[in-house]
Amino acid sequence: MELVFALGLIAFKVALLIAILLLLPLPLTWLERKIAGHIQQRMGPMRVGWHGLLQPVADGIKLLTKEDHIPAEADRFLFKLAPILALAPPFVVFVAIPFGESVSVLGAEITLYVSNMNVALLFVFAVIGIEVYGVIFGGWAANSKYAVLGSLRTCAQMISYEIPMGFAVIGVVMLAQSMSLLEIVRAQADVWNIVYQPVGFFVFFVAGLAEAQRIPFDLAEAEGDLGAGFHTEYSGIRFAFFMVSEYAVMLLVSVLSVILFFGGWNGVLIPLPPLLWFALKVAFFLYVFMWFRFTFPRYRYDQLMAIGWKVLLPLSLGNIIITGVAFL
Amino acid sequence: MSRALDRSGAWIGWAFFADLAGALALTFGYMFSRSVTMQYPDKEKWLPYSRYRGHHFLTRDEEGEIKCVACELCARICPCDCIEVIPYEDEKGNRHPAKFEIDMARCLFCGLCEDACPADAIALGQEYEFSSFSSRDLVVGRDDLLGKPGKATTGGGVVAARLNTEQDVLVETSEPQGYNWWRNIRRT
Numbered sequence: 123m124e125l126v127f128a129l130g131l132i133a134f135k136v137a138l139l140i141a142i143l144l145l146l147p148l149p150l151t152w153l154e155r156k157i158a159g160h161i162q163q164r165m166g167p168m169r170v171g172w173h174g175l176l177q178p179v180a181d182g183i184k185l186l187t188k189e190d191h192i193p194a195e196a197d198r199f200l201f202k203l204a205p206i207l208a209l210a211p212p213f214v215v216f217v218a219i220p221f222g223e224s225v226s227v228l229g230a231e232i233t234l235y236v237s238n239m240n241v242a243l244l245f246v247f248a249v250i251g252i253e254v255y256g257v258i259f260g261g262w263a264a265n266s267k268y269a270v271l272g273s274l275r276t277c278a279q280m281i282s283y284e285i286p287m288g289f290a291v292i293g294v295v296m297l298a299q300s301m302s303l304l305e306i307v308r309a310q311a312d313v314w315n316i317v318y319q320p321v322g323f324f325v326f327f328v329a330g331l332a333e334a335q336r337i338p339f340d341l342a343e344a345e346g347d348l349g350a351g352f353h354t355e356y357s358g359i360r361f362a363f364f365m366v367s368e369y370a371v372m373l374l375v376s377v378l379s380v381i382l383f384f385g386g387w388n389g390v391l392i393p394l395p396p397l398l399w400f401a402l403k404v405a406f407f408l409y410v411f412m413w414f415r416f417t418f419p420r421y422r423y424d425q426l427m428a429i430g431w432k433v434l435l436p437l438s439l440g441n442i443i444i445t446g447v448a449f450l
Numbered sequence: 451m452s453r454a455l456d457r458s459g460a461w462i463g464w465a466f467f468a469d470l471a472g473a474l475a476l477t478f479g480y481m482f483s484r485s486v487t488m489q490y491p492d493k494e495k496w497l498p499y500s501r502y503r504g505h506h507f508l509t510r511d512e513e514g515e516i517k518c519v520a521c522e523l524c525a526r527i528c529p530c531d532c533i534e535v536i537p538y539e540d541e542k543g544n545r546h547p548a549k550f551e552i553d554m555a556r557c558l559f560c561g562l563c564e565d566a567c568p569a570d571a572i573a574l575g576q577e578y579e580f581s582s583f584s585s586r587d588l589v590v591g592r593d594d595l596l597g598k599p600g601k602a603t604t605g606g607g608v609v610a611a612r613l614n615t616e617q618d619v620l621v622e623t624s625e626p627q628g629y630n631w632w633r634n635i636r637r638t
C-alpha cells in the first residue's frame with residue numbers, strides 16, 4: 123500500500139511537471155512578444171483574445187497543422203531523432219530540481235521535488251550536456267549549409283561555455299558543502315549566495331545565456347546570417363519541439379540561478395509563501411532573459427569564443443581559488 | 451590629468467558594464483513608454499492633414515457646372531500618363547470633359563496635375579482607402595471623381611473607428627478630430 127502510494131505520487135508529480143513544462147512556453151512566448159513590442163514602442167499581439175493572450179494557442183494550432191517537411195537529402199532517422207533529443211534533456215533535468223520544502227496535504231507530507239539526489243548538481247549538468255546532441259544531429263541531418271553551420275557553432279559554443287558554467291557553481295558547492303540542490307538552498311536561509319559569490323553568479327548567468335542560446339549569444343540560430351541556424355529545415359511539430367526545448371532551457375537556467383545564488387524559496391523582508399517567492403524570482407530572471415534579448419546585439423563568433431575562454435574561464439577559476447582561500 | 455582621470459573612469463565604467471547597464475535602462479524606459487501603434491482598421495483610424503495627397507477629386511463652380519475646361523494640361527504633365535481627357539463643347543461654347551479618367555493604379559500621387567490645372571478643377575483629396583481586387587476598378591471616371599471627398603480641413607490625428615464588413619469593407623468614424631499621433635513619439 124505504502125509502495126503503491128509512493129509510486130502513484132511520483133507518477134503524478136512527473137505528469138504534473140511535464141504538463142507544466144509543455145504548457146509554460148505558451149504564456150512565455152506571449153510575454154516575450156509583448157515585451158519585444160513594448161520595448162520597441164509597439165503593442166505586440168493584440169487581436170487573438172484579450173490583448174492577444176490566445177495568440178500562442180493560435181500559433182500552436184498553426185504549427186500542429188502545418189506540413190511536417192523532411193528535406194529529400196536528409197538523414198531521415200537522425201532528422202526525426204534530433205527534436206526529441208533536444209526536448210527530452212531539459213525535461214529530465216527538472217526531476218532533480220526542488221521547488222520548495224515539503225508541504226502537508228491532508229496530513230501526508232508531500233515533497234515539492236521528484237527526487238532529492240545527493241549529486242543533483244552533477245546530474246543537472248550531465249543531462250543538460252546531452253541536449254547538444256539534438257542540436258548537432260538536427261543541423262547535420264538536415265543536410266543544409268545553414269543548418270550545418272548553425273550546429274557547428276552551437277557545438278563549439280556549448281562545449282566552451284559548459285566549462286565555466288560548471289566551474290562557476292563549484293563556489294556554491296563549497297559554501298553549502300553539498301551537491302544536493304535542497305541542501306544548497308537550505309544553506310542560504312540567512313544569507314544568499316549572491317553576497318559571497320557575485321563573480322560566480324556573473325559567470326554562471328553569462329554562460330547560462332550562452333547555454334540557452336539567447337541573445338547576445340544566440341549564434342546557433344542567428345536569424346540574420348543563418349536563416350534559423352540548426353532548425354532551418356524543420357517545420358510543423360518538430361520545429362515546435364525545438365522551440366519548447368529552448369524555453370525549457372531558459373526556464374532551467376532561471377531556476378538554477380535562483381536556487382544556486384538567490385536563495386531558492388527563502389524570502390526576504392516580505393513573508394510570502396515560499397513557492398510564491400520562488401516563482402517570483404524565476405519570473406524575474408525570465409524577464410531579464412527577454413529584456414536582454416531586445417537590448418543587446420549579437421556577439422561575433424570569435425568574440426564569443428574569446429569571452430568564453432579568455433574571460434569567463436579565468437574568472438571562474440579565480441573565483442574557486444578565492445572561495446577556497448577564504449574558506450581556509 | 452583630467453583626461454587621464456577620464457580615461458581611468460571610463461575603464462572602471464567598462465569593467466562594471468556601465469554601457470550595458472545604460473542600454474538596459476534605456477530599453478526599460480521604452481518598455482513603459484506609450485506605444486505608437488495605430489490600431490487600424492478596427493479600433494483607430496488616421497485623419498490626413500490638409501496637405502495630404504490622396505484620391506483625386508474634381509470640383510464644380512457656383513452654378514454646379516464642372517470646373518474643368520478640358521485643356522488636357524494635367525494629362526500632359528502627368529509623369530505616368532494616367533489621365534485621359536476627351537473634350538466636348540456645350541451649347542454656350544464652353545469646353546468641358548466628356549470623358550475624364552484617371553488610372554489610380556498607375557498614379558504616383560505626385561500632385562503635378564493639381565499644380566498644372568489652370569482652372570483649379572482637379573486636386574488630390576483626403577481619401578486613402580480605395581484598394582481593390584482588380585486594377586480595372588482603379589480606373590475612375592468623371593462622375594466618380596466629382597463625388598470624391600475634398601481636402602481635409604482638420605489637421606492629422608487619430609480617431610476611434612469601427613470596422614464594418616457587412617457589404618463592403620468600411621472603416622467608420624464619427625469624430626471629426628482626434629489626438630495627435632506624434633505626441634507618443636519618444637525621442638531620446
Ligand code: SF4
Nearest residue numbers: 528557558560561563
Ligand atoms: S498625381 Fe501625378 S501621377 Fe497622379 S494623375 Fe496627377 S500628375 Fe498623374
Ligand code: SF4
Nearest residue numbers: 518519521522524567
Ligand atoms: S483638370 Fe484642369 S488641367 Fe486637367 S483638363 Fe481639366 S482644366 Fe485642364
